[in-house]
Amino acid sequence: MSLLSRHESKQETRPLPLELAARALLRLLASATPPQAGSFLRFEHEVEHLDVFRVLAGLAAGQRRYFRTRTGTLEFAGIGVANASLPEGLSQIGGSSEAVVFTVDAFDPSRVRDRVWETFTQQSAVLPAIELRRAEHGDRVRSVLAVNVSDLDVARGWLEVLAQECKPRCSVDPSFTRVPDDISEAAWTRAVRAGLDAIRNGKLRKVVLGRTARYVASSEIDPMLVLHRLAQTEPRSFRYFIEPQAGRAFVGVSPERLFSRVGRTLKSEAVAGTRPRGVDAVADQLMGDALLSSAKDRREHQFVVERIREALEPFSQTLRFDDEPRLLRLGYVQHLRTRMAVELQEGVTDEMLLKALHPTPAVSGSPVTEAVHAIRTLEPFDRGLFAGPIGVRTAHASEFAVGIRSALIDGDSLTAFAGAGIVEGSDAADEWRETAHKLLAFERLSRQS
Numbered sequence: 001m002s003l004l005s006r007h008e009s010k011q012e013t014r015p016l017p018l019e020l021a022a023r024a025l026l027r028l029l030a031s032a033t034p035p036q037a038g039s040f041l042r043f044e045h046e047v048e049h050l051d052v053f054r055v056l057a058g059l060a061a062g063q064r065r066y067f068r069t070r071t072g073t074l075e076f077a078g079i080g081v082a083n084a085s086l087p088e089g090l091s092q093i094g095g096s097s098e099a100v101v102f103t104v105d106a107f108d109p110s111r112v113r114d115r116v117w118e119t120f121t122q123q124s125a126v127l128p129a130i131e132l133r134r135a136e137h138g139d140r141v142r143s144v145l146a147v148n149v150s151d152l153d154v155a156r157g158w159l160e161v162l163a164q165e166c167k168p169r170c171s172v173d174p175s176f177t178r179v180p181d182d183i184s185e186a187a188w189t190r191a192v193r194a195g196l197d198a199i200r201n202g203k204l205r206k207v208v209l210g211r212t213a214r215y216v217a218s219s220e221i222d223p224m225l226v227l228h229r230l231a232q233t234e235p236r237s238f239r240y241f242i243e244p245q246a247g248r249a250f251v252g253v254s255p256e257r258l259f260s261r262v263g264r265t266l267k268s269e270a271v272a273g274t275r276p277r278g279v280d281a282v283a284d285q286l287m288g289d290a291l292l293s294s295a296k297d298r299r300e301h302q303f304v305v306e307r308i309r310e311a312l313e314p315f316s317q318t319l320r321f322d323d324e325p326r327l328l329r330l331g332y333v334q335h336l337r338t339r340m341a342v343e344l345q346e347g348v349t350d351e352m353l354l355k356a357l358h359p360t361p362a363v364s365g366s367p368v369t370e371a372v373h374a375i376r377t378l379e380p381f382d383r384g385l386f387a388g389p390i391g392v393r394t395a396h397a398s399e400f401a402v403g404i405r406s407a408l409i410d411g412d413s414l415t416a417f418a419g420a421g422i423v424e425g426s427d428a429a430d431e432w433r434e435t436a437h438k439l440l441a442f443e444r445l446s447r448q449s
Contacts, residue, residue: 014046018055021045021145022162029159034152040082040127041149042099050143052077052132057224059161062246065102065128066227067392068239069399070257073136076392078102078128080158082148098394099148100133102126104242104250104403105390107359107383111376116410117384119244130158173225174217176414176445183211183380185432191378192428198374199424206303207365207374209431210419212381213439217412223249226409226445233331233441238401240390250385252406253441255330258357258389260399261350266342268312270304271328271402272362272421273297273336276437288327288334296425301325301336303366303423308340311356318343332440350398354389363387363402363419384408386417407442416442 016024028043035041056064056077065078078100103125106112112121131146145162149155183191188211195207227241230253237253259268275291278284291297305321312319320341328337364387365371375383385408391400407416418438420431 015048015143016045018047018050018145019163021047022159025145025147026156026159026163029147029149029152029156032149032152035149042146043149044131044144044146047132047143047145050132050134050145052134052143053224053228055132055162056241057228060246061222061243064224064241064243065126066239066241067102067390067399069260070236070238070255070401074399075134076100076102077132078126078130079132080129080154081123082127082129082150082154098396099127099146100131100392100394102128102242102392103389103400104385105354105358105388106385107363107387107403108372108376111382112384114382114384116248116408117382119248120242120250120385123244129154130162174219174221174412176215176217178443179214179216181211181213185429187380188432189428192422192426192431194378195374195422196424196426199422204370204374205366206300206361206421206423207371207378208361208363208387208419208421209375210379210381210383210386210417211435213416213418213442215414215416215442215445217414220247220412221409221414223251223409226407226414227251227253229445230405230441233444234405236330237405240401240403242385242390247409247411249409250403250406251409252390252403254390254401254404254406255328255335256362256402256404258360258391258400258402259353260397261344261353262397264344264346264348266312266344266353268308268340268342268357270301270308270325270338270340270360270362271335272304273301273325274333274420274434274437276333276434277329277331284329284334288329291334291336292325292327296423297336298325300421300423301338303361305338307361307366307368308357312340312342315344315348315352315356316342317345333434333437350393354400358389359387360402362421363404365421383417387419405438405441414442414445 025043052075063080068075134143147155198204231239234253237255241251243249256271257269275287278287322338325336325338328335385403388403389400390403407414418435420434
């Protein structure tokens with residue numbers, strides 16, 4: 001019997017400060033019957049004036065998770081683990097309350113060879129022991145503290161921590177030093193030329209090639225501090241943070257939504273085609289106009305639109321697309337974006353959608369299967385979670401971003417990732433500069449130090 005196949009839940013609704021809400025839940029646990037094997041208890045309490053990020057940053061490193069939507073109207077944090085090996089059928093979570101499952105997957109699970117990624121892939125779908133949720137509904141903000149109990153002692157331990165006043169920890173703001181690129185520009189040029197050869201031979205229409213930039217810090221890196229600084233440069237992006245153990249984390253500020261679902265209503269988007277931001281409003285507009293009129297970028301973008309349409313059509317009752325791509329402007333770059341809205345058929349699950357949509361040609365290429373095979377040959381590093389799906393889901397809703405504009409933190413080392421779409425007409429030097437622009441948010445970390 002799975003952990004989620006039977007559960008009990010109880011909800012307290014009068015909002016309290018976080019510390020008092022934690023103590024109220026501790027009192028409920030004092031009289032709770034231990035859950036049977038294969039089941040869990042869930043208790044939650046509304047919280048006043050909850051600063052989710054601040055609370056999470058105030059806790060000791062290890063087993064912390066965070067996800068914030070692009071608009072900031074939904075924000076989630078997970079602390080500890082109630083279960084890290086959830087089965088499919090997550091739509092069975094629910095009842096009077098909705099447990100949040102934090103979900104990640106590797107870009108190419110068959111190629112995860114670097115041991116540094118093992119702790120992430122072993123905890124790919126996590127029901128946290130403690131859940132913090134903040135949701136804006138118009139002028140109303142609702143914040144919740146919830147505990148998912150598979151082990152009473154574990155649940156009590158986390159609540160006792162939150163029952164104390166959570167204060168920001170004194171994090172050391174280290175200096176960062178850029179180390180030589182794992183991929184030289186010459187090696188990049190050879191990979192791009194090999195990709196173009198495959199395109200001209202008819203094996204591919206597009207391939208997305210990635211590269212890395214690595215930094216070493218003067219002390220162990222606080223991933224919450226890195227995410228905070230990244231968010232200052234990209235405030236209109238998804239924010240995420242996965243820390244399966246102390247000293248190791250995956251963080252990012254992705255501009256790209258894979259999909260969001262509320263009931264049977266789904267939204268997705270194609271994001272592909274890139275230009276840098278201009279130094280002033282006039283230059284920025286010229287850059288944007290050049291992107292909109294670029295035959296190469298429009299072609300690259302259309303591959304993504306067509307693939308997402310093909311992936312969603314079997315699950316759709318209705319399917320609507322923007323007539324033309326529009327500009328998505330970010331801190332350092334701007335992209336072409338086409339939005340989609342879908343009414344799903346009955347019985348479509350998040351697992352089915354993830355399998356159909358990931359990876360999109362925006363992060364792999366076209367055709368997708370052939371492009372993924374080419375990436376295995378042409379990229380010298382293991383992508384791990386880079387460009388994979390990352391998000392949260394409940395019984396009735398889900399939100400997934402694509403794990404780009406991201407970095408792996410391992411102790412005092414930070415490895416940032418960026419990619420560029422290679423199509424007919426691509427120039428290796430131009431694509432190298434594009435990835436450099438995408439890495440600027442991480443480059444700025446070293447400049448701020």
